[in-house]
Amino acid sequence: MRVAVIGATGNVGTAVLGVLHETSEITSVVGIARRMPDTSVAPYADCDWKSIDIAAASSESTAVGQLTEALTGVDAVIHLAWLIQPNDDRDLLRRVNVEGTARVAAAVAKAKVPHLVVASSVGAYSADESLDRRDESWPTTGITTSHYSVDKAAQERVLDRFVDDHPEVTVTRLRPALIFGADAASEIQRYFLGSWMPLQLLQSGHLPFLPVPAGLRGVQAVHSSDVARAYVASVLHRCPGAFNICADDVLGAQELADLLGHGRYVELPPRVVRTALGLGHSAKLVAADEGWLDMGLAVPLMDSSRAKLELGWRPQFSAIDAARVLLVGMATGQGAGSVPMRPRNLDQPQAAQSQSKNYSAGNQTTSKSVPDIDIDLLGLYISDHLTGATAGAERIERMAADFTDTPVFAALSELADQIRREHAFIQRLLEQLGLKRRPIAEAIAWTGERLGRLKGNGAVLNRSPMTMVLETELMRSAVIGKLGMWQTLADNAEGLGLETSQFAELSENALHQLSVLDAIHEYARGRAFRSDQDVYDHDSDSSPIKAE
Incomplete structure (x- = not known):
């Protein structure tokens, strides 16, 4: 069949x-x-x-x-x-x-x-x-x-x-x-709870009791x-x-509390739980409404x-077994090899994707082991790029979320997944080379990217047709900068004890990302400034990104 x-x-x-x-x-x-x-x-x-x-x-x-x-x-x-x-x-x-x-x-x-x-x-x-x-x-x-x-x-x-x-x-x-299921743990967290929640604390049982709505007849699961x-x-x-x-x-309040290891739960009026959930959702703290x-x-x-x-x-x-494996999966951030199922921790091997692998950062290296390289200066260079990569990863992820209802969503979402993994690789590279990160600069870049979202681009209540054009131009600049870093690291890889080939592959990935962004930009600029075209097309006849 x-x-x-x-x-x-x-x-x-x-x-x-x-x-x-x-x-x-x-x-x-x-x-x-x-x-x-x-x-x-x-x-x-x-x-x-x-x-x-x-x-x-x-x-x-x-x-x-x-x-x-x-x-x-x-x-x-x-x-x-x-x-x-x-x-x-x-x-x-x-x-x-x-x-x-x-x-x-x-x-x-x-x-x-x-x-x-x-x-x-x-x-x-x-x-x-x-x-x-x-x-x-x-x-x-x-x-x-x-x-x-x-x-x-x-x-x-x-x-x-x-x-x-x-x-x-x-x-x-x-x-x-x-x-x-364990592999769905990170997906379920993103779709219903929120990516910010420190669910890894579930491993140590920090939740003192389980709040449940009064009158819960039970939860069925599979x-x-x-x-x-x-x-x-x-x-x-x-x-x-x-x-x-x-x-x-059927999972009742007691069975759900037992999952946390302490068996304690407190019943709350459903109206209180509902109001709290509504406020949390409105404040974008909880994904579910x-x-x-x-x-x-x-x-x-x-x-x-x-x-x-x-x-x-x-x-x-x-049902109790299914809930237990989900709880463990949430605590560890488990996932699988698709974009919706990506794990919370991008270093996990099952997160690898063919177009954006989990590259090796090699063995830990210090300035004493690379006398021909100014390791401190190189560290500052990589750290600067990590600051930019932090803003870039945030921007491309937001673009994918904002343009879900457009023909460019799939391409943007796949790019976002690649760029998230590359960001994680740069972090590992700094750590394994024994170099310092610049957390304050990264936080400023993260904050700056979010403040940039307040710019209306000529529209207040609706999405501006110009937004996709500008956002794509910024991402193209970021990818060009990243390409330069991969080329620089390729030139110095041997002295650092790293594989030159992986930086060549990362450079090829950057060129592919540029070609995708070019196609998105062509789609957006051809529509953004035309009264007879719609950037946010819900009824498209074709995608601007051709399958390879």
């Missing part, structure tokens, strides 16, 4: 690829995502990869056409693509998550794929205050105060219409509980590998309809009997 996975680089997609590769009935896999992973590492290797934007900044005709071409000859499609952030851009989320599902379904019909498996969620269900386990017949009208739940319910209606219009296609819907096996079982059995996917146990709490407290407890009976599926991990 040939299977296509849409949204193949996220938490579930990564796990599904792993199970597909281990399943003898699966002969080939097509991976589809907006941003490409490191195709040299498992589980992303041995897939046919296609970069397709299903709805964020693509026209319906372009997206359906590209998907139809990619899905032709496929026996089953697993549709997992779902945008969690930016949490407050409702138009973008609705377009990608609901309209995107409609486009995928249309392409499945055009490509004559006989089976479509779609990721729904427990969040699609209507509210329930009881402790009863509900089967798949429970209404799917969602929780009205949760945008995620509202969109999952809307997705269900899209699938209802598609089933009526295309009876020749078998449609399977999986409705999993919360999906936990390990990512278990939900991945459910998706593959759905492909193999080709059963129509919906299936609840969850572990057998109040709707996630509303959904968590309101959705029913699920019964997974149908999946066990008809798919032959059984969870191999309990």
